[in-house]
Amino acid sequence: MGMFRTAFMNVAGVHEEPKKGSYEWKKEHMTPQQLARTMDNAEKYNGIPAIPVDIGYHSGKNTGGAQKTGVVSNAASNPGVILGMGLTTAALLGMFKSSFLGDKVGAQKMMQYRIMAQFFTVTALVAGVTIFGATYEDEEHQK
Template sequence: MGIFRTVLMNAAGVQKEEPKKGSYEWKREHMTPEQLARTADNKEKYTGIPAIPVDIGYHGGKNVGGAQQTGVMSNAASNPGVILGMGLTTAALLGMFKSSFVGDKLGAQKMMQYRIMAQFFTVTALVAGVTIFGATYEDEEHAQK
């Protein structure tokens, strides 16, 4: 048990609870001296943290189950129109802020209109990307049959 937890539990008036039967702590209390010596030698090798399989942890190139590798760059490459639209929207917002701070009401109004156009472009690119993906997607299981 950690020092902080021990102090906190003592301050709260809670007595140390017995480890559950079959747990790591319970097994350590009931080991023979020979078993304890072996465990002390292998302490770094056998921790309480489960090992990550090599094919998953180090990208072994095997097709394993679970979530697919995703990332911002791979998603951006699949639909660059959305990234372009987000950039245009951000530029229009920054221009709107600049015009507002300077006091140019007509410029701020124009930038608000540009922002709406850029957002329309972004949503259109997003919907088009989803539509194209849906039309070209082939399930690997059905393709093999």
């Protein structure tokens, strides 16, 4: 029986008998020894599966044959994109500040800076992909 259903039934004062073969029914019909053994096992084995040590702690072993991916490792491979994103964000924030202060000329300048920063970001992205494509060697071709 679900946790909320049990709570609602208890509040309503209705006690429903568990279905034969269910966990609750088995628990009610166990001998004290079986119940003690079940409680001992419940402390040892919870419902969460264990994660193997080599995967959980990144031991460096190739378990699945796939490379580890992530924001930090991808950013390290092409830092120009991260720099461009930072410049774009700074230009946007400057544009917002100038707009809120009523400085139309300053807002226009910041919009131009934003476009330049976005151009730099896209150029760095394309350059990174081009360099990666030119230097990539498939593992099968190496053998």
